[in-house]
Amino acid sequence: MFKKALALLLVLVVFTTQASADAFLIEPISGSLKSGDSAELGNVARGETIRVVMQRQSGTGFQWDKISFDNSTLLSGWDASFELQDKTIIAIFKIPKDAAESIQRISFTLESNASPVSKENFSVYVTVKKNLLSASMEGLKQESEVGVATKFKLIINNESIAPQRISVKSSLPNYWFESASFEVEPLQTLDVNLLVYPANYGQRNFSFSVKSELNDFSSNFAAELAVISSIRGKFLAPMFGLPFFTISLFPQLLVNAFLALL
Numbered sequence: 690m691f692k693k694a695l696a697l698l699l700v701l702v703v704f705t706t707q708a709s710a711d712a713f714l715i716e717p718i719s720g721s722l723k724s725g726d727s728a729e730l731g732n733v734a735r736g737e738t739i740r741v742v743m744q745r746q747s748g749t750g751f752q753w754d755k756i757s758f759d760n761s762t763l764l765s766g767w768d769a770s771f772e773l774q775d776k777t778i779i780a781i782f783k784i785p786k787d788a789a790e791s792i793q794r795i796s797f798t799l800e801s802n803a804s805p806v807s808k809e810n811f812s813v814y815v816t817v818k819k820n821l822l823s824a825s826m827e828g829l830k831q832e833s834e835v836g837v838a839t840k841f842k843l844i845i846n847n848e849s850i851a852p853q854r855i856s857v858k859s860s861l862p863n864y865w866f867e868s869a870s871f872e873v874e875p876l877q878t879l880d881v882n883l884l885v886y887p888a889n890y891g892q893r894n895f896s897f898s899v900k901s902e903l904n905d906f907s908s909n910f911a912a913e914l915a916v917i918s919s920i921r922g923k924f925l926a927p928m929f930g931l932p933f934f935t936i937s938l939f940p941q942l943l944v945n946a947f948l949a950l951l
Contacts, residue, residue, distance in 0.1 A: 717741070717850040718731070725810055735788045739850065744777060751807060754773065754800060769783075796811070844881075869883070
């Protein structure tokens with residue numbers, strides 16, 4: 690009789706442990722999921738990578754150690770993996786650049802090494818969009834002086850739950866503007882001052898090119914810069930172009946240009 694009661698107690702303990710083992714979401718949304726529950730994470734763009742961060746603590750005295758994925762819920766080209774850290778366990782989903790716009794359900798199982806019966810199933814939903822970036826620029830027509838840095842303000846808005854990475858180039862020479870890359874955090878707006886260093890005076894028409902490094906988003910902006918001359922600028926001119934003056938004067942002018950940099 691005692692053995693039967695003990696066995697029944699053990700069964701009840703196991704059942705209780707299974708019923709109360711939850712998934713506690715931290716990012717991209719916060720909340721808790723019971724076994725079999727699902728959560729809507731939000732919008733994501735093609736080519737991006739989603740990181741679903743969860744606590745390792747299950748709420749029942751043990752930790753989650755592994756994530757297994759239901760491949761039947763992953764479309765062709767999607768890649769799923771997990772990363773184990775001290776206090777968190779992270780499900781990572783990489784979306785292909787040619788993914789179709791859709792609402793995607795992904796099922797996975799959290800497992801614990803502490804007890805073989807500690808397994809719980811969960812699902813998340815993501816809405817895949819072609820693009821969730823937008824870009825704009827301010828001050829596209831400006832005046833400046835030779836050698837004086839001029840700021841062009843770039844504004845990037847990321848409406849995705851995943852980070853994006855963009856590159857910015859221009860049609861200017863490299864010594865006027867140096868190409869750069871920036872990461873835009875999920876659901877954030879990034880303001881960046883792009884610095885142009887005019888090397889010659891006169892009217893300069895050029896363009897900025899903003900592109901995603903993860904998908905096919907791109908945007909171009911036409912800009913104008915009226916560069917006026919200055920004493921310092923005149924001295925610097927020999928450093929950025931071929932001489933149109935008497936060649937015998939070039940060494941002297943080059944020395945003046947170096948002095949102007951001091």
